[in-house]
Amino acid sequence: MTSPFNFSExxxxxxxxxxxxxKQEKNDLIYLQFEFEKNHGTKGYFLVPSSGSSKSENETVKLIALTQDAVITSAKRINEYFNFTADLNWGLVLPYFHVAGLGVYARAHFANSAVFFSDWEPGNLLNWINEKKIHLMSLVxxxxxxxxxxxxxxxxxxRIVFVGAASLSPELKEKALxxxxxxxxxxxxxETASMIAVKLEDQLEVMTGVSVAQxxxxxxxxxxxxMTCAIQKVNNQVIFKTLENGWLQTEDRVEIKSKDGIKFLTLLGRDSDFIKINGEGVSxxxxxxxLGAHPEMTLLALPNQRTGHEIVLAHETSVSRDTLKLIINEYHNKVRPFEFIKKIFAVEQIPKADLGKIKFKNLEEMIKGNPYEKL
Incomplete structure (x- = not known):
């Protein structure tokens, strides 16, 4: 596939x-582009919709403005870190219209390597990899x-399959290995134009040229x-989010350690994922x-007047009763009693973004007022 991007100056x-x-989503993005270009001009930027999973009904998707230099810097950093060369072919089975796809094409462009694109078809995956001689991939x-x-x-x-560290369960990783x-x-x-840390052993190593703090x-x-900025329409108002003295403040809780001048991260979860039940902190x-790697179900924390929050399970109607019972029992054996599932909601389909991330706010809105099974 010819690159859909122009990396020229x-x-x-x-x-x-x-x-x-x-049509509404496209119109929203075009409107945000128009508002951005009023202040920043019409050249030199990639305007990338955020692939995040958190968005309310009264909000558009966030549009992240990345300069060409930012994307090029990210691509060259990764190429140098892993010594990616022209003879290593990229296989892309992720959308090109997110930062993951943009990053693959940028790395390939500056390494003079090839990119082969395919829709996600697990049944044909081996044939495609062998036919195109794929060496490098990014998967969700x-x-x-x-x-x-x-x-x-x-x-x-x-040789390498990149997967997002924040969302890959250890159980699923072990099975893939x-x-x-x-x-x-x-x-x-x-907002960082792709990866800034990689886990080669048991911790995420921060890459060269990246500073981290808390x-x-x-x-x-x-x-x-x-990024230069993020732009979003909230309650019909355009909101710009910029850097704070050159720093990007994230919502990810982490531990940071140093060894031999290298920084290492341990991800603890999104700040919004930390709640209290009976006064106890819960992640x-x-x-x-x-709970484990089960794309057809997930956990939510709903407000509860007595305990602060309660844990509920939302699952797709396709999940059998026996499977549900088995998974819940296994989960209860791993967690503290106040983290047990209190209610079960069935939905036709769990809402997900293009990269498979669950839209948790949408899911919460879906189950509001719906019947549930009490445990």
Whole structure:
């Protein structure tokens, strides 16, 4: 596939749009681009919709403005870190209209390597990898889940498979490793123009040229690949979010350690994932990991007047009663009693973004007032 991006100097701004987006969603993005260009001009930027999972009904998606220099810096940083060269082919089975796809094409462009694009078809994955001689890939956990379910053994040509560290469960990673998939967990976001840390052993190593610090346990990042700003319409008002003295403040809680001048991160979860039940601190991220890798179900924390919050399970109607019972029992064996599931909600389909991330706010709105089974 020919690159859909123009990496030449002074190229016009490039707005990344999902071809399957609704007319309203496309209009929202064009409007945000117009508002951005009033202040920043019409050249030199990639305007990338955030792939995040948190958005309310009265909000548009966030549009992240990345300079060409930011995207180029990120691509060259990753190429140099892993010594990616022209003879290593990229296989892309993620949308090109998100930062993951943009990052792959940028790395390939500056390494003079090839990119082969395909829709996600697990049944044809091996044939495609072998035919195109794929060496490098980026996947999301739902795709890893498909691979594990089908017990697909990785071809020997594949050298690295990047997967988001914040969302890959240890259980699923271990099963993929047993099938010989060379998983490398990476941490990054649209606002950083791709990954800024990689897990080669048991911790995320912060890459060269990236500074990290904390504010109230929340990670902040400084590097040359950060966004210029994020723009979003909330309650019909356009909101710009900019850097704070050159730092990007994230909502991710982390531990930071140093060794031999290198910084290492341990991800503790999103700040919004930390709740209290009966006065006890609870991490929803950790509870979801305890539940295991099941794309057709997830956990939510709903307000409760007596306890502060209660844990509920939302599952798709396709999940059988026996499967549900087994998974819940296994989960209850791993967690504290006040973290037990109190209610079960059934939905036709769990809402997800293009990259398979669950839209938790949408899901909460879906189950409001719905009948439930009490445990």
């Amino acid at each position: 002074n190229a016009p701004n490039q707005l990344l749009v999902n071809p399957k987006a609704t 956990p739902t795709q890893i889940f498909d691979i594990v379910q089908r017990q697909i053994i990785c071809p020997e040509t594949v 047993q099938l010989k998939w060379p998983i490398v967990e990476a941490y990054g976001m649209t 504010t109230n346990d929340k990670l902040k990042i400084k590097c040359e690949s950060l 929803l991220s950790q509870l979801r990991q305890a």
